[in-house]
Amino acid sequence: MSIYDYAAKTLTGQDVSLADYRGQVILIVNTASKCGFTPQFEGLEALYRAYKDKGLVILGFPCNQFGAQEPGDAEEIASFCSLTYDVTFPMLAKIEVNGPSAHPLYAFLKKQQKGVLGTEGIKWNFTKFLVDRDGAVVERFPPTTKPEDLKVAVESLL
Template sequence: MGSIYDFHARDIAGHDRSLAEWREQVLLVVNVASQCGFTPQYEGLQSLQDDLGAQGFSVLGFPCDQFGHQEPGDEAAIEAFCSTRFGVSFPMFSKIAVNGHRADPLFRWLKGQARGVLGSRAIKWNFTKFLVDREGQVLRRYAPTAKPAQLRADIEALLA
């Protein structure tokens, strides 16, 4: 696969979506969870979406239950939690696996494009973030501890 636009994903409502819908946008792809110590990052992700969305930026959230069973709910529960607790308006997708033999093809590709600490491909925890440029190429991977506000300068540089 040549870019993120070559992939499809099922959105939180169960519809197949081509990621080409976000062609020429800067994207921040994040594996998320509702019961994680990093869950408050939803607020920062939504702030980035609110502040930069009109300039051609979008967060894409992919719930994942592979780390400490921190995303136990179904899609309806996840959507209700995100919208009522954090006012999430950015696109959310169905729950996926990001590691192992059942890893979603998108995340297999993302991990191959931007490795983690010490060259690791595996995602270590929820709220790992991948920054994708307007051409659909992964530029950088951020650890779960990187707060969304810390990514703002990198995102704005791509929007300029």
């Protein structure tokens, strides 16, 4: 299995295959609208705008598993991201990232790049996974890593 074997739904309910992003550098982030890390949307959007023409795509996956900080439905999430942070990178449908109902993509990501002390579970919103142009999950960043601190890692893969 590779990252390209997975699919998700957009906020509007359309199916999207990660194979559509083959050849691009992908940053996958579980997001939330009412979190202390929510201002990272601004940095993620800046990173996306700076590097999208060089082959970076950011995929946001809303998740309500941490402190119920993403309570909205798809329309509310889309509106919040657009109106508050002018997000233009793809936002996918709300998913779970931990537990028995975790999205298969996240089960894969967590096995490929473990967290602190080898743990797999996502600890909080805005955990980030960096995927190279060949679909290999090369790095995992904790929520405290700011998007602007990812520039060197992203540039090295572009």
